Amino acid sequence: MGMLKISRAVIAVSLVVAAVQGCATLGVQPRNRAEVVVKTGDTVRLLHMGSREAQADFCLGEIVPVYRWYAGGRYVKYRETGKVKITRYEGEHYLEALLLEGDVKLGDIIRKTGGCPAPLK
Numbered sequence: 001m002g003m004l005k006i007s008r009a010v011i012a013v014s015l016v017v018a019a020v021q022g023c024a025t026l027g028v029q030p031r032n033r034a035e036v037v038v039k040t041g042d043t044v045r046l047l048h049m050g051s052r053e054a055q056a057d058f059c060l061g062e063i064v065p066v067y068r069w070y071a072g073g074r075y076v077k078y079r080e081t082g083k084v085k086i087t088r089y090e091g092e093h094y095l096e097a098l099l100l101e102g103d104v105k106l107g108d109i110i111r112k113t114g115g116c117p118a119p120l121k
Contacts, residue, residue, distance in 0.1 A: 032057035033111045034095055044084055046095040053092045059116040062086045068108045
């Protein structure tokens, strides 16, 4: 009877450890993103993919990483390929950015979790 309890305890601990490891690898997923749709020299034009306006999610002067996705087994994975600085807004869903470093191509995306603070009035 004692061996059965020990076996159940070992299985329970193993399941908890596996669940915690799975959660730790996923982390917090960014909710704000924009895709590179035009690249001219060091200037990049991005299409914001959210339901809110781009100004609500990306701040002027903000430096954000650029990612390229690739298939990595069962899940899509992202690799950082550069950094851009947001320089201006173009309408509700377009951004213009300056390439600061790296190799950015059409289809790459910028991602982040937080939005811009509301402007002071």
